[in-house]
Amino acid sequence: MDVIVLGGGLMGTASAYFLASRGARVTLIERNRVGAAATVASFGNIRRTGRHLSQLPLAHRSLRLWGEAEKMLGRDVEFRATGHIRLIFDEGGLADMRTYAEAAQPWGLELDELGPREIRARFPGLGPDAIAASFSPQDGSGNPRLIAPAFADAARKLSADIVEGADVETIRHTGSGFLVITSKGSFAAECLLNTAGAWGARIAARFGEEVPLDARGPQMGVTEPLPHRILPVVGIWTRDKDYGAYLRQVERGNIVFGGAAERVPVDLDPGHAAADPMRLPGQLRAVARLLPSIAQVAVIRTWSGCEGYVRDMLPVMGRSATTPGLFHAFGFSGHGFQLGPGVGDAMAELITTGRCETPLDDFRVDRFSRA
The missing domain is CATH 3.30.9.10 (D-Amino Acid Oxidase, subunit A, domain 2)
Structure with missing residues (x-):
């Protein structure tokens, strides 16, 4: 399976790593540098307290992965479970x-x-x-400047292609997959994962999926x-x-x-x-x-920095409602840092197996049109 990941923040790099670890052939495309937008602007808080209740299963999944991050990624990303x-x-x-x-x-x-x-x-x-x-x-903190590059480097070691400084010019659904034309070349894949953060709603809109998202800076x-x-x-x-x-x-x-x-x-x-x-x-x-x-x-x-805030303060995660092979994970509304590893793991599971053990229904992209 070939997968293009659009966006090189924590969500995108974690997804690339977990997809590659499941055997997918991954190309991650980032318009700037890995981890340069919302991730690097993050406070570094790894908390579950105060989250919307439907986010807690994903937060628990992610906390377990934060605890394994140093061994998994081969470097200290300064996760400390100090409470x-x-x-x-x-x-x-x-x-x-x-x-x-x-x-x-x-x-x-x-x-x-x-x-x-x-x-x-x-x-x-x-x-x-x-x-x-x-x-x-059990909660604590991590270093926002270290985690996305660590996931990107670990994904590279699993043969993922990390393309930085690439402006996306065209995205097309070809029927059998997706074609993404960038300033650094063209890339084709069976699946497309939108982890573009504050820019994620623009990508979703290309496929007829409107998400009420505002870009804001903390x-x-x-x-x-x-x-x-x-x-x-x-x-x-x-x-x-x-x-x-x-x-x-x-x-x-x-x-x-x-x-x-x-x-x-x-x-x-x-x-x-x-x-x-x-x-x-x-x-x-x-x-x-x-x-x-x-x-x-x-x-x-x-x-x-630049963060994407969805109207209901819940992320968009899961399958596209309009386009087979398209998946979304964006709009984490200023509280995505703790969730990052869990998001990557959950999206890799969903894309490669067609299911996800963590419930994602509250985060469906079509919840706004259905409402």
């Missing part, structure tokens, strides 16, 4: 956390509820005004290195988007942070988003609620 804590500062947040924890339990996600005293004892310096927190000990930042003291990824349960911040400390000591700043619209041509320094003070005030000591630290870099 994920979400702090709570008001009764509304506490009610939301408890409702979610109860709903998620049948889906295989167990959340520990921590009181103020336990937060102080286990995680000193975090959220001194927090009234409670949830904690998921704002991320990183501080100077500090003594390494914060192990878990830190987030918040809140109904106020102005306080929706998150942070993690990498082993080198830098604190990476994001959230609490409106994601800005991005023009897909050229598809670059810039961080806005005017939004940084408000963002840091929200981060300081989680970690007050960050107010005394220098921010050394900010950045943004």
